Amino acid sequence: MKINKIIIILVLSFNSLLLKAQETLPIYSDYLSDNVYLVHPAAAGIGNCGKIRVTARSQWSGITDAPSLQTLSAHNRIGDNIGVGFILFNDKNGYHSQQGFQGTFAYHINLSRPDDVNQLSFALSLMAVNNSVDESTFVIPDPVISQIVRSESYFNADFGMAYHNKGFFSYFTAKNIMLNARNLYNPKYESLNLRRYLVTLGYYFGKGENLQFEPSVMMQAIERTGEKFADFNIKVYKNVANAQLWAAFSYRKSFDNAGTQDLNYITPIIGVNYKNYMISYTYTKQTGDILFDNAGYHQISLGWNFLCRTPRTSGCPNINASF
Template identity: 45%
Template sequence: MKLINKIFLTGVISLLGFFNAQSQEGLPIYSDYLTDNYYLIHPSMAGASNCAKVRITGRQQWFGDDDAPRLLTASANGRIGDSQSGIGAILYTDKNGYHSQTGGYITYAHHIMFSRSDVDLNMLSFGLSVGAIQYKLDESAFINEPFDPIIAGVDQSATNFNLDFGFSYHLYNFYAHATVKNMLKNDGINANENGLFAYDNPRQFLGSAGYVFAKYGSTWAFEPSVMFQYKDGTKESSIDINAKAYKELEFGKLWGGLSYRRSLDGADYYEGNGVSSQKLQYITPILGIDYKQFMFAYTYSYQANSVVFNNGGFHQITLGFNFNCRKERYHCNCPAVN
C-alpha cells in the first residue's frame, strides 16, 4: 500500500506541474479584459484611452474547496504627457493548489493617428511588455509521505523572463487587437528537478475584434466582440463570443453583458461502457457600473460541462479608477478609448 501511495503521489505532483506549466505560463487569460481592461491582455492598449486607468481584479474559484484557484491582478496605464506614447505596469499573483506564480510586466506603447484631426478616430497602436515570472511548487505538505527522491519537501522556485508584443487598430466604432504573448522560448519549465514533462514553448497568440452600435442621440449602445487564443506549445485553441450593452446615466454608465468561451479541442472520458468527448465551455455574465471616475464590476463564470471537478463557478470583482482624464475628443462610440 505504501508503494502504491508513493507512485500515486509522484504521479499527481508531476501531472499537476505539467498542466500548471501548460495553462498558467504568464498571466492567465479569463474574462478580465471585458471589464474595461483590454490592456491586461493587449500591451498596445497602454495609454490608448483618454484617461489613465487603474484596475484591480480578484478572482476566486470553487468557494469552500481548500487551495482552490485564485488570481489577483493590479494594473495601471496612461499617456506620457501630451505625447503619442503610453506606459503601463501589471502585477499579479496566481495560486492553484500547491503551485503558484507571481509576476510583473512593464509596457511601452506608441499610438499613431491617421486622421486629420482628433475628432475622427483612426489610430494604430503598438505595444511591448517585458515581464518576469516566478514559479513556486510547495512540497512541504508531502514531507511525511513515504520517501521519494524527487520530493525535496521545500518550496521549489524558478524565474523566467519573457516578452509580449501586439498592435491595436481603432477606426470610429470598430476595433481590432492582435498580440503574441511569451515570445521567448524558455530553457524549460519542469515539473521537478529531474526534468519530467519539460515544457519550453509558452508562446500564445491572441486576436480580438468588435464593433459598438448606437443610434445618434441614444443613451444605449451595444457591443458584440470575439476573442481567439491559440497556445503554440500544446496546440490548444479557444474562442470567446461576447455581447455587451451600455446605458448612459446622469452620474456615469451602467453596463453588462454575456460571454461564451468554447475550447476548439476536446477531451475524451469514460461514460458507462463507452467513451465520450467534451469541450471546455464557460458561460460568463458581467455587470458593471461607472460612477464618475470610479468603476465596479462583478463577473461570474460557470463551467457548462458534463464532467467537472466542482459545480461551483468563478467569482470575480473588479475595481477601477480613472484619472488625468482629457476631454472626450472622438465622435465615436468607443468605450475603451473615449
C-alpha cells in the same frame, strides 16, 4: 479535506505545472470589465484617460487551496503617441504559485485628425515572474518531484498590435515570445514553447441612443498543444444621470482540442461607472460533461480613471472613457 478534493487539486495543479507553469497572466473574461490591457498590451494608454484597475478572483468556492488571482494594473498615455503601463499579479493554483511584474511600452499612430479615431498601435511587454511549488504538505507523496518548496525566476515577453476606426476595434497579441529556460520542474515534462496567439474583433454602436451595444469575439490558439478557444461576447451600456450601467455576457468555447476535455464557460458580468470610478462583478460557470466543481468562479474589479482628456468624436469605450 476530503480525498476526492485532494485528488482534483493535485491533478489540476500538476497539469498547470507541466503544461502552463511558465505562462504569465491567466486569460479570463475580465477584459470585458473595461480592462483590455490585462490581455492586450497594445491597449496601454490607448484611450483619453489613464486607468488603474484592481481585480480579485476566487475559483471553486468551498474547496481548500482552490485557484485565486489578484491583479493591479495601471496605464496612461504620455504626450501624443506613447503609452506606458504595468501589471502586478499574484496567481495561486493549488501548491503552485507565481508572482509577476509586467511593464509595457506602446506607440500609437493617429491616421486621421487628432479629434477622430483612426489609430494604429504597437506594444511590447516585458515581464519578470517568480514561480514556486510547495509540496511540503502533500498528503499523497509525489514520485516525480521531491516534497520540498522550490522557487525560480524567469523572464518573458508579449507583443501586441491594435487598430481602431470609429466604433471598430481590433487587437492582436503574441504571448510568451521570449521565454528563457529554468529548472523548477522536471525538464522531461516541460516545454519552452508556450506561445499563445490572441485576436479580438468588435464594434461599438448606438452612441446617443438609449442603449449602446458592443458585440465582440476573442479567439486564442496555443501553438504547442493546438488548443483553440473563442469568446463570444455582448456588452450593453445605459447612461443614467452621472453613472453608466452596463452588463456583459461571454461564452467561451473550445474547438478541435484533440485528446483534451472540451472546456466551455458562461460568464455574466455587471458593472457601473460613476464619474471616474468603476466597479464590476463577474461570475463564471463551467459547462460540459466533466465538471471540476459545481461552484462558480467569482471576481470583483475596481477601477479609477485619471488625467482624462477631452473625448474624441467617436470610438469604443476603451478609447473614450464614459465620464
